[in-house]
Amino acid sequence: MTLCSLFSGTLLNPKQRDARLTKLISTVETLLDQNPLNKKVIYDTIRYIDQLWFRGQLLPLVNNKYGPIRVTLRVPLNIQNYSPQAVAGAVFIKKGGIYFMLNRQLFDTLFLPENKPQELKENGYHVGGVVRTTRAECVAHVICHEVVHLLMMVCDKDEIEDQHNLFFKNISFACFGHTTEKHGLVQGLLHTMSLQELKLHISAGQDVLRFLNGRWVLVKVTKKGGSHTTVEDQEGNVHRVHIGFLKPIGPRAIKNQGDFACDA
Numbered sequence: 001m002t003l004c005s006l007f008s009g010t011l012l013n014p015k016q017r018d019a020r021l022t023k024l025i026s027t028v029e030t031l032l033d034q035n036p037l038n039k040k041v042i043y044d045t046i047r048y049i050d051q052l053w054f055r056g057q058l059l060p061l062v063n064n065k066y067g068p069i070r071v072t073l074r075v076p077l078n079i080q081n082y083s084p085q086a087v088a089g090a091v092f093i094k095k096g097g098i099y100f101m102l103n104r105q106l107f108d109t110l111f112l113p114e115n116k117p118q119e120l121k122e123n124g125y126h127v128g129g130v131v132r133t134t135r136a137e138c139v140a141h142v143i144c145h146e147v148v149h150l151l152m153m154v155c156d157k158d159e160i161e162d163q164h165n166l167f168f169k170n171i172s173f174a175c176f177g178h179t180t181e182k183h184g185l186v187q188g189l190l191h192t193m194s195l196q197e198l199k200l201h202i203s204a205g206q207d208v209l210r211f212l213n214g215r216w217v218l219v220k221v222t223k224k225g226g227s228h229t230t231v232e233d234q235e236g237n238v239h240r241v242h243i244g245f246l247k248p249i250g251p252r253a254i255k256n257q258g259d260f261a262c263d264a
């Protein structure tokens, strides 16, 4: 069976998936204990994911089609959107070569230093809709997300207009337990609830906090949708916001480190 047909029909059993994830996370923890986040750590992680999930077939296919993967630690200017901190990782083709990017600027400070004062400690970040509470987990799951992009490219499943299409979702949900096709890792945007839990805790008419330009501001939910919600700000302007950028106010809300003290 070829790699590209491997996941088209059957889903991985969740127990098998979780056992592989445990191995992956502990390997990334060890790599990061011994090294800074560098190109070798990233490449070794990609290779380990390939061995655990894709029988080691992915990297040779990438190599045949595009040449060797070049790992880079900086966000290229053309894919920065409103902030270089907002792009955790990417796979792209440049000058005929394939690049695998992880934003070191973002990961270098995540959860570090470990002896941070209690009030500055980070609870967790979303990657793939699930709360990740360590730096190794964040690094590993962003790499998993980008590996799915690699797989799509070698299997000709990538679509320019929809890079996170159904194929992408099927693979990232089944293999890596993600529940959304976005990595969602934004520095300062801390979470204690998964995307699914957030959906349960946010409803129309409720005052919630919205993460905007690095701080939390008060808004009112006017219409609840699937992953996007319509909110109204203090000035009465209406915005459509991804639910991952909102958090309920109340005892379960996240202790925030910004300047909007809601529950500190």
Ligand SMILES: [Zn+2]
Binding pocket: 145, 149, 163, 164, 181, 182, 183
């Ligand atoms: Zn992506």
